[in-house]
Amino acid sequence: MIIDVKNVHKTYKKQPVLKGVDMQIEEPAILALVGPNGAGKTTLLHCMTNLLPIDQGSIHLLGKNHANPEIFYETAYMQDNRVLYDHLTGYDHLRFITQVQKMDAARIHEVTEQVGMSSYVKKRVRAYSLGMKQHLLLAMALINKPKLLLMDEPLNGLDPTSALRVRHILQEIAEAGTTVVLSSHILGEIDRLTDTIYFMKDGVLLKESADQFAINEYAIYVDQPHAAKSALEEMEHVRVKDGVIHFDESTVALARVLDTVSQQGLTITRIENERIGAEKRYRELFET
Numbered sequence: 001m002i003i004d005v006k007n008v009h010k011t012y013k014k015q016p017v018l019k020g021v022d023m024q025i026e027e028p029a030i031l032a033l034v035g036p037n038g039a040g041k042t043t044l045l046h047c048m049t050n051l052l053p054i055d056q057g058s059i060h061l062l063g064k065n066h067a068n069p070e071i072f073y074e075t076a077y078m079q080d081n082r083v084l085y086d087h088l089t090g091y092d093h094l095r096f097i098t099q100v101q102k103m104d105a106a107r108i109h110e111v112t113e114q115v116g117m118s119s120y121v122k123k124r125v126r127a128y129s130l131g132m133k134q135h136l137l138l139a140m141a142l143i144n145k146p147k148l149l150l151m152d153e154p155l156n157g158l159d160p161t162s163a164l165r166v167r168h169i170l171q172e173i174a175e176a177g178t179t180v181v182l183s184s185h186i187l188g189e190i191d192r193l194t195d196t197i198y199f200m201k202d203g204v205l206l207k208e209s210a211d212q213f214a215i216n217e218y219a220i221y222v223d224q225p226h227a228a229k230s231a232l233e234e235m236e237h238v239r240v241k242d243g244v245i246h247f248d249e250s251t252v253a254l255a256r257v258l259d260t261v262s263q264q265g266l267t268i269t270r271i272e273n274e275r276i277g278a279e280k281r282y283r284e285l286f287e288t
C-alpha cells in the first residue's frame with residue numbers, strides 16, 4: 001500500500017484537530033487535500049511524515065512505518081518556505097540533500113532545469129521572490145525522484161506560467177508512477193490536476209470523486225449580444241451576461257442552446273468550456 005493512514009488523532013493542548021483520519025491509497029495517483037484555513041491539512045502532512053507525533057492511530061508510507069527514517073529515500077515532503085535558510089543559496093540546499101542521500105551532484109543540474117530555476121540557483125535565498133522560493137522547494141522535493149510526494153500548498157505564489165509548469169511536472173511524475181498528495185486552496189488548479197479530492201472537515205477526511213459533482217460550464221460568445229439576450233433569456237437555467245451566454249451542461253443541453261442561437265441567425269465567435277468540480281463541492285461542504 002502506498003499510503004495507509006488509520007484512525008489518526010492529533011490534539012494540540014486541548015484542541016482536537018485530527019479526529020480519526022483515514023486514507024488508504026493503493027495505486028499511484030494525484031490526490032488533493034482541501035479544506036478551509038485551520039482545518040488541519042498541514043497537521044496531517046506533518047503527522048504523515050512524523051514531524052509531529054500522533055496521539056492515536058497508525059501511519060505507513062510505502063509499506064514502512066512513518067517513524068522509519070528510511071522512508072525519506074523514497075518520500076519527499078514539500079513544506080512551506082519557512083524551512084529555507086536565507087543566507088544559503090538554492091544550490092547549497094540542493095547539495096545538502098544530494099550529500100545526505102548519497103546522490104550524484106549532477107542531479108542538481110537536472111532538477112534545476114526541470115523546474116526552471118537554473119538562472120538563480122547560485123543566488124542566496126534572501127534575494128528570492130515568493131515564486132522563486134516555491135521553485136526551490138519543488139526542486140528539493142523532486143531531487144530524489146520520490147515514489148511518494150507530499151506537498152503543502154505547492155501552487156502558492158506562482159505566476160500562471162510557473163503554475164502551468166508545475167502542473168505538467170506533477171502530471172509527468174504521476175504518469176511515471178509517483179503518488180502526489182497536495183494541499184491547495186487553488187481549486188481551479190485542482191480540477192485540472194485530479195478527480196480525487198479529500199476534503200478535510202471536522203477533523204476527518206471525506207473522500208470524493210469529482211466525477212460525481214463536477215459540472216461543465218459553458219460560455220458562448222456571439223456576434224450580436226443584444227439579440228442573444230432576447231432570444232435566450234426565457235430559457236431556463238441559461239444566463240446572458242454582458243452578451244455572453246452561460247449555462248451548465250447538466251441542466252441545459254448544449255445542442256438546444258446552439259439550435260436557438262442559429263435559429264436567431266447569430267454567429268458564434270467563441271465557445272469556452274470549463275470543468276468546475278472542487279470549487280462547487282467546497283461551497284456545498286463549507287459554505288452552508
Ligand SMILES: Nc1ncnc2c1ncn2[C@@H]1O[C@H](COP(=O)(O)OP(=O)(O)OP(=O)(O)O)[C@@H](O)[C@H]1O
Binds near residue numbers: 013037040041042044
Ligand atoms: N503548533 C501548534 N500549536 C497549537 N495549535 C496549532 C499548532 N499548529 C496548528 N495549530 C492549530 O491547529 C489547527 C489546524 O492547523 P493546520 O495548520 O494544520 O491547518 P491547515 O488546514 O493546514 O490550515 P491552512 O489552510 O491555513 O494552512 C488550527 O486551528 C491551528 O491553530
